[in-house]
Amino acid sequence: xxxxxTQAQQSFRSEVRAWLSENVPNEQLPSFDTAEGFEAHREWExxxxxxxxxxxxxxxxxxxxxxxxxxxxxxxxEYYRAxxxxxxxxxGIFLLGPTLMEYGTPEQKERFIPAMASGDEIWxxxxxxxxxGSDMAAIRCRADRDGDEFVINGQKIWSTRAxxxxxxxxxxxxDPDSTRHHGLSKILVPLNSEGVTVRPxxxxxxxxxFAEIFFDDVRVPAFNLLGGENExxxxxxxxxxxxxxxxxxxxxxxxxxxxxxxxxxxxHGSDVIDPSIESAVVRCYMDAEAYALSTYxxxxxxxxxxxIGPEASCNKIFWSExxxxxxxxxxxxxxxxxxxxxxxxxxxxxxxxxxxxFMFAQSGPIYAGTNEIQRNIIAERMLGMPRK
Amino acid sequence: MNFTFTxxxxxxxxxxxxxxxxxxxxxTIRARWSAEAGLDxxxxxxxxxxxxNSMLVPEALGGLGLQATDFILLxxxxxxxxxPEPVVESxxxxxxxxxxxLDQGLGNADVQRxxxxxxxxxxxxxxxxxxxxxxxxADSADWFLLADGNSVYLVPRDAVTxxxxxxxxxxxxxxxxxxxxxxxxxxxxxxxxxxLQRATLNRGALATAAQLVGLSKGMIAQSVQYxxxxxxxxxxxxxxxxxxxxxxxVAVQLEYAKPVTYRAAYTVGVSPTRADFAVSHAKSAAARxxxxxxxxxxxxxxxxxxxxxxxxxIWAKRAWALxxxxxxxxxxxxxxxEWLLRKNALLGPEFTFGRGSLTDVA
Numbered sequence: 001x002x003x004x005x006t007q008a009q010q011s012f013r014s015e016v017r018a019w020l021s022e023n024v025p026n027e028q029l030p031s032f033d034t035a036e037g038f039e040a041h042r043e044w045e046x047x048x049x050x051x052x053x054x055x056x057x058x059x060x061x062x063x064x065x066x067x068x069x070x071x072x073x074x075x076x077x078e079y080y081r082a083x084x085x086x087x088x089x090x091x092g093i094f095l096l097g098p099t100l101m102e103y104g105t106p107e108q109k110e111r112f113i114p115a116m117a118s119g120d121e122i123w124x125x126x127x128x129x130x131x132x133g134s135d136m137a138a139i140r141c142r143a144d145r146d147g148d149e150f151v152i153n154g155q156k157i158w159s160t161r162a163x164x165x166x167x168x169x170x171x172x173x174x175d176p177d178s179t180r181h182h183g184l185s186k187i188l189v190p191l192n193s194e195g196v197t198v199r200p201x202x203x204x205x206x207x208x209x210f211a212e213i214f215f216d217d218v219r220v221p222a223f224n225l226l227g228g229e230n231e232x233x234x235x236x237x238x239x240x241x242x243x244x245x246x247x248x249x250x251x252x253x254x255x256x257x258x259x260x261x262x263x264x265x266x267x268h269g270s271d272v273i274d275p276s277i278e279s280a281v282v283r284c285y286m287d288a289e290a291y292a293l294s295t296y297x298x299x300x301x302x303x304x305x306x307x308i309g310p311e312a313s314c315n316k317i318f319w320s321e322x323x324x325x326x327x328x329x330x331x332x333x334x335x336x337x338x339x340x341x342x343x344x345x346x347x348x349x350x351x352x353x354x355x356x357x358f359m360f361a362q363s364g365p366i367y368a369g370t371n372e373i374q375r376n377i378i379a380e381r382m383l384g385m386p387r388k
Numbered sequence: 389m390n391f392t393f394t395x396x397x398x399x400x401x402x403x404x405x406x407x408x409x410x411x412x413x414x415x416t417i418r419a420r421w422s423a424e425a426g427l428d429x430x431x432x433x434x435x436x437x438x439x440x441n442s443m444l445v446p447e448a449l450g451g452l453g454l455q456a457t458d459f460i461l462l463x464x465x466x467x468x469x470x471x472p473e474p475v476v477e478s479x480x481x482x483x484x485x486x487x488x489x490l491d492q493g494l495g496n497a498d499v500q501r502x503x504x505x506x507x508x509x510x511x512x513x514x515x516x517x518x519x520x521x522x523x524x525x526a527d528s529a530d531w532f533l534l535a536d537g538n539s540v541y542l543v544p545r546d547a548v549t550x551x552x553x554x555x556x557x558x559x560x561x562x563x564x565x566x567x568x569x570x571x572x573x574x575x576x577x578x579x580x581x582x583x584l585q586r587a588t589l590n591r592g593a594l595a596t597a598a599q600l601v602g603l604s605k606g607m608i609a610q611s612v613q614y615x616x617x618x619x620x621x622x623x624x625x626x627x628x629x630x631x632x633x634x635x636x637x638v639a640v641q642l643e644y645a646k647p648v649t650y651r652a653a654y655t656v657g658v659s660p661t662r663a664d665f666a667v668s669h670a671k672s673a674a675a676r677x678x679x680x681x682x683x684x685x686x687x688x689x690x691x692x693x694x695x696x697x698x699x700x701x702i703w704a705k706r707a708w709a710l711x712x713x714x715x716x717x718x719x720x721x722x723x724x725x726e727w728l729l730r731k732n733a734l735l736g737p738e739f740t741f742g743r744g745s746l747t748d749v750a
Contacts, residue, residue: 001457002390003654003741009389013738070389077737255737262728262735282721285728285735286648286669292740293391293647300391314643317636372629378639379632383612386624 005074012067013074016053020082023047032088033207038122038164041088045119054117055093058101062109063117069246069299073292076250091161092116092123094247096169099186103227103235111223112188124162124191126170126213127236129155134373136171137181137233141215143172145229148222150174150187152195152215160367162211163200166191171232184232188224195219204359246299246308248368249319251292257326257357258288261333264352268333280329287322294318310382317371317378320364327358389741391647393461401461404438405468412469414699420472421558427473427528435475436509444484446491450507456480456591460598460653467602467710470702472559474514474525478506480595482513484660485533485588489540492584495575498542502531516565517588519715526550526563533588534567538581541573557705587660590667592714594656597649597667597674600710604642604674604681607703611635611685614692625688634684641677648673665727668720675711675720682707 005013029044030037048054049063057072058064067075087093093116100112115121132138141154156170168189175183191198195218200208227235265272265281272278294315298308331338334354341355342348365371379385393401411431420426435441443459445451463476486503489495505511514529526532527550532543547570550563567573576584612635615626625631652670655663682704686693689700711717727733 001393001650001654003651005389005741081736081738252737255740259735266729278725279721282725282728286672286724287644289669289740290644290648290673292737293651294644296389296740297391297647297650300389304390304392306392311639311643314640317640318644372633375633375636376629378636379626383608383635383639384616385612385626385632385635386616388623388627 009070009074012071013078016075016078017082019051019053020078020084023051024082024084028083029085031207032086032161033163033203033209035164038088041085042119042122044085045087045089045122049118054089054119055097058097058113058117062113068303070296070303073250073252073296073299077252077255080250080252080256088122088161089116089119090248091125091165091169092121095125096123096188098247099226099235099238102238103186108223108226121166122161122164124159124165124168124211124213126156126159126162126168126189128158130157133158134370136236137184139171139173139184141170141172142176143174143185143187143220144176145174145222146219149219150222150225152187152189152218152220154215156213156215158201158210158367159213160210162191162198162213163208168213169226171236174232175230178230181233183230184236185229186226186232186235187220188226189215189218189220193218193220204362205356246295246302249315251288251295254288254291254319254322254326257323258284260352261285261326261330264330264333264354272333274332277329277332280325280332284322284326284329287318287325291315291319291322310377313374313377313382316368317365317374320361320371323357323361323364327354327361330354331358391650393457393650397458397461400458401465404462405465407434407438408465408469408471412471414702417470417472417559417702425528426559426561427525432473432475433509435473440475440479441483441509442507444479445487445503445507449487449490449503451487455657456594456653457650457657460594460650463595463598464602464605464649467599467706468606470559470603470606470706476595476599477515477524477592478512480598481588481591482515482533484591485515485540485584486513488584488587488660489542489575492576492580494580494584495542498531498544499575502542505530514565515588515592517585517592517714519589519719520592520713521564522553522555522562523565524555524560524562524713526565527552527561532565532567533575534565534569535581535585536569537577538579538585539569539577540575540581540584541567541569542575543567543573547573555709557709559702559706560709583661586664589714590656590660590663593667593671593720594649594652594663596710596714597645597652597670600674600678600707601642601645601649603703603707603710604638604645604678607678607681607685607700607707608635608638608642610700610703611688615688618690625690631688634688638677638681638684641673641680645670645673645677664723668715668723671715672717672720672724675717678707679711 029040032038032041052063052065054063056065056067056075060066100109129139129141143150143152168191171184172187173183174185195216197214199212201210203209261284342351380387442451443454447453466476483506489499511530513531514523514526516523516534518535530545532548534541534543548565548567553562555562615631616624618625649670652666655666685700689698692698693700
């Protein structure tokens, strides 16, 4: 155990910090759930890609820097420290990208990864259906093989970024006689295909961060099948593992939020009359630190050839509940002013983005497998409790 | 940067854990409850044979020269079986304090003599600190390291007066210890004494944190077993989500208390007087986890959980005791709170390791 950064890691941090300080936009970009904001964020992805900072863990041939996970954590720490824009490319780079690297053919990698890295093609997720939410194996949306093509019919819902994205990846039932997790395949679909209808769904903040997607005889080439036909479930589980695991929510995000919370608490100093706030602030800071320590531990384990076990299911519960506590505590500190949605620079200076973060925090315990489902997984797979 | 244990460390943990699991069972612990001395001399002799007493003593003083990170998993294993003997306190708290005293050129001829006796398995040393009202197993100690103000004294058994207190945990034998702070026993005073006491508080809090992590593991394991065996409505009670979630909640907290405790062990090894933040974080998280474990695991056992017969009490009561020894959650949260409010506090992820984690609180 050596909990000190090497000289090389410190130099890497300096390099990241220097590049970000020169390139991060001064003004906060509009939300990527608006047309204008989406394109502004796409432009930022291009900037990142041009500097080879888009996805530092990727091989250099795909525009990465072949960084290990410790360097990735350092990159993330600097990224959040710099207040750089949220990643509109997240579905692609964190979820689909790693799956393509593992299961894609060389031709598929060549076709999809460079365009993903540059931000030219931004990805939406297509997992859930109206009757397949927590019970994802109930997927019914069909992709029937017809020669060199699949013909897709059905519906997806809660597809994050689908309103403005270029492509969607998801699970489709390719064996019509199959049930449950058998007979599903992972297929990549351009959202401008004939027969695709995207219906935006406004989220809690009023912006269309996700959408319904209707497929009506949509034809895609068989080339767009990722991994083996009818093997989609196994591949999806690999993706879900990445999502729940290290990459989706890096610790720096919460460490910066808890640091801002401490600052807010200090600013409010003497007018804090609720004694529960003090312990909540301490708890938030400790939990963000604990999440970082746990992630460094997992990253170290992976770097030295180990693997992630079922304990990874604990991550999602921990960070999503911490995110709620951070924002609930900020709401308490802001008191009756917490309900004001800031419109002007002066209001932003006073109220920050706490309200927006508070609303977003409501989704954490729901998406990527609800926390109730995660608790079942922990009880059954990690602790070995009876399923029935 | 490498936040992993070596294969040697993991292998040693496994060896000790398997010895503990066969030697220290609910039955042998209950046997200790009705024995006069409480602790098991044969077990202590076995622990000494395994080299535990000398692990953290520098090689120059005749020890193995290992670090707190080499012992932390063993401390956890001791907690997992609810070991009654104060082995962890001896290895992590009292012996390192003796070593500190010698290292700093303090103390008197007795200090070297006592260390030699500890290394030979012939003396037991108990530590008193103003944060703890009592000393566990004071009746079986040969020497005492006691504080009075900033001063630290090394006092032989015949110069202290013991007054027994009954602990909620039948595995603990508590005593208040009084002594006459005579200069012949003085080993350090002033800043040096205060610094020794501060390092001792951190080591004590770390020693209890590691055991609390182990106790939580032990309680989860028993509750998973019970909820898999016990049937109601024609199925195992553990098949119900409400029961599953009680234990999953503990598992999540435990998963995050562990790395925090390991970081504290690392920091204490690097600089025990500058480890306040890391240690307080560990003690707070481990105490909260173990208290939640005791509550939820008693609940999972239903009416059995409220009986003397049910073994969960062995672990739960230890958790109640250790959660408050060497500073309770409030004390440690307050240390963190003071640190967060300091103008020059190094906040943010780039300070998690290195300089930031070695920041003084006081």
